Structure formats: C-alpha cells, structure tokens
Amino acid sequence: MNPDESEHRLSRATASRLSLYLRCLSMWQRDGIARVSSGVIAETLGLNDTQVRRDLASIGSLGRPGIGYPLSELIEAIREVLGVNRSWKTILVGVGNLARALLRYRGFQEQGFDIVALFDSDPAKVGTAVGSLAIRAMTELPKTARTCHAEIGILTVPADFAQSAADAMAEVGIRGILNFAPVILRLPETIRCVNVDLTIQLEQLAFQIVRD
Amino acid sequence: MNPDESEHRLSRATASRLSLYLRCLSMWQRDGIARVSSGVIAETLGLNDTQVRRDLASIGSLGRPGIGYPLSELIEAIREVLGVNRSWKTILVGVGNLARALLRYRGFQEQGFDIVALFDSDPAKVGTAVGSLAIRAMTELPKTARTCHAEIGILTVPADFAQSAADAMAEVGIRGILNFAPVILRLPETIRCVNVDLTIQLEQLAFQIVRD
DNA sequence: GGATGTGAACGACTTCACAGCG
C-alpha cells in the first residue's frame, strides 16, 4: 500500500505464527465475526498478547486502538505476506494412502494450492485416476510439469525413491518441495524444502511428556 | 550414568534437532559406520558445527577430541533423553486414508510407538480390520484404552469431530495427542499436544519461496 | 475504559574463539 518499500522481512518465527492466526481468523470469519483483538487471538492460541500485536504490526498498521483488527483486511494482509493470495500450481509424486488423504482434504485448494498432476512409478496405478486427476508415469513428469508451470511439488513416495523423485522435480523448475519421506534431501540452494517427518513429531510429543 | 542429577533440562530447540540427528545417525548405523564428527552431522543437515556440539554436549560428554562420537552410544543417549528408549502404547482415532498411511509406515514401530487399538465412529468400518488391528466403535474407547494403558493418542478424524474425540482421549488418561485435524484443540494443561497441520506446512513453503 | 504499537529490558538461542585432549 505504501509507496515506500516497507517490507521489513519478517522472521521465520513470526511467519509460522501468522499461519496459526490465519487458521482461527478464517474460523471466526465463517462465524460472521467482523473484528478481533490481539487478546482474543492470544487466548485462543495460548500465546502472549504483546507477541500477537508485534506479529500483526510487522505486516502493517491494521489495528485501531480501542477497537481491534478488522477481520477480513487482516486475513487478506496475512495471505499476502505468506504468499497465499494467489494460486500455486502443484504436482504430487507417489500416489499412496497418504496422497489420497491429502487429495481428499479440501483445505489445500481453499488456500490456493492447486494440484494439477499426479505421478507414480507403479505401472499398475498409471492410467487410473483419483477424483478427476489421472495418475501419470514418471517419464511424463518433465513435459507435464513444464507445460503447466508447476512451482510446488509434494513428495509422498517411499524413502528409497525420494531423492530421485526430488531430483526429477528439481530439473523441471519446481521451486519448493513438501517432503513426507523420512530422508534428508540433497537439493540445489534455489529450491526450498519443508519436511514433514511424522516420526519426529511423535518423538517431540514423547519428549514433552517425559520432561514435565 | 552420573550419580548426581545432571539433567540440564534441554531447550525445545535442542530437542527438535536431536530428532534430526537421530534420523541421520540411524541411517549411518545401517551403513555400518561406527564414528561420526560434529562437522559431518552439521554438513548433512545444513547446520553450524558448534551448534551440533553444544546439543550433543548437553546430553553428556560422549565425544572424544580428535576422534568424534561413537555412533551407537550417541543414538542410545539421544533416544534416552527424547524418551523413545521405551515402548509407548498408542491408540488411533479416525481410520481414513491418512491413518492407513501411518499404519503402513514401519518407522513408528521402530521408534517404540506401538499402536494397540483403532477406533472409528463409522459403523461400516467398525468390525473390519487394518492389518492385524480391528477397528472398534468409539463407545469401546474408554474401556480399551484403559486396559491397555494407552498414553499417546493419534487423531486422524475430520475437523468437526476432532474436539469430541480429543475429549474422549483426555478422559481415559492419554498424556499426549498427535493431532492431524486442522483445529485448535482445547485440552487440560496436563495433556501435551503436537499439531500437524499440512496447510500450515504448505503456507510456510510458499512463504519461503516468495521471500527469497 | 479498551485496545494498539513500540522503546527498552529481558531471556533464549547461535556463533565465535580458543583451550585442551587424542
């Protein structure tokens, strides 16, 4: 909005909380609520209210003293800084149970992640479909991914196939990978990667229980 | 090992990295490697080597100058502080595609997370089985969970059913919940919760791409 | 009174620099 470039490059800690805010703000928007205060957000998520204000202030002065934040403007502003106020063409490699669970979940589509193609190396799966999406052979990945300008790749393959699938993605201009395989991928510096390792999450849960 | 209580209560940041170390250490163990240095671990994971040494020093002086760390002792020590050098009786509620993906993945079992019972509210599923585990009705949860002393609950139900399923878990002595539903659960202070919200992970990926 | 935004204090985490062992 401002003419001056005031993108204060927000910290990763702030960015991950903005996603959380977005979750409860969207919920309240469905409930027809129009305004919200930092105190309510903090209470809901178990955070400090000053922290919420700092995070929200870092994306622009949307709040008004005594009033709070307007819900829809706030949601739009957060979606903008997170980069989800647009559509991301997404491909998925490895159509097992996990992939089917992801495809059934409508939250991705709502947040702009548009899954445009599925790939699998299992010949028995190639040619079948999940919903309205056909499963293609890995050999078709380069051409298909390039023609639909896919930028994000979801990796739901077994561990021993993950690196080669990631390499294939890297070669066709994918800019970010959401990796569910429990391996550490070697990727070019230009490609971002977020790992979802469920064993790690369970270990952290165990740690939190035993440390009490 | 020491007679004095030297549990220096490690930070959450350190704990989450210990899980990462465990991943690559286990990998190297399978490859038959016996020793490892902080530099190699740091390089593999894209971290600073001093940080790796600090983390490892915080769980005991296992390293030897000029030599490195003995792999198997290190793995055992990390598993101990994370609380995964034991078995955790685990129940799962909501047997959809995501649950089937988790059940097929053998990594949980290997790290000591022993899934002992499945529950679902869909009468069509109750009575059927996944692998060797029967799917039970939600009404059986209290008795079953108590008799097998379940301590961890995995929640893979649709969003609108998550809170009530979490309440049911809380009532039977579950100490920690791994929640895959995209909702913020209200839980007693005594119950730990780790949320795996896949939309949040995708948003963080988008953010990392656009911020470059 | 009710709520935001922010300098300043505080605390947590990371990295540097280096002593010391193998």
Added chain:
DNA sequence: CGCTGTGAAGTCGTTCACATCC
C-alpha cells in the same frame, strides 16, 4: 593436526511498561 567442549560475545525473539488513540 583434527576434533570436542565451553566461556564470551553476538544475534534473535519475547515480554514488560507505557504513551497514544478510539
């Protein structure tokens, strides 16, 4: 020389306290 462990310095993130505005 290679590598660990750690005081000290530096960086980053959180919380307090309060001026300000509705």
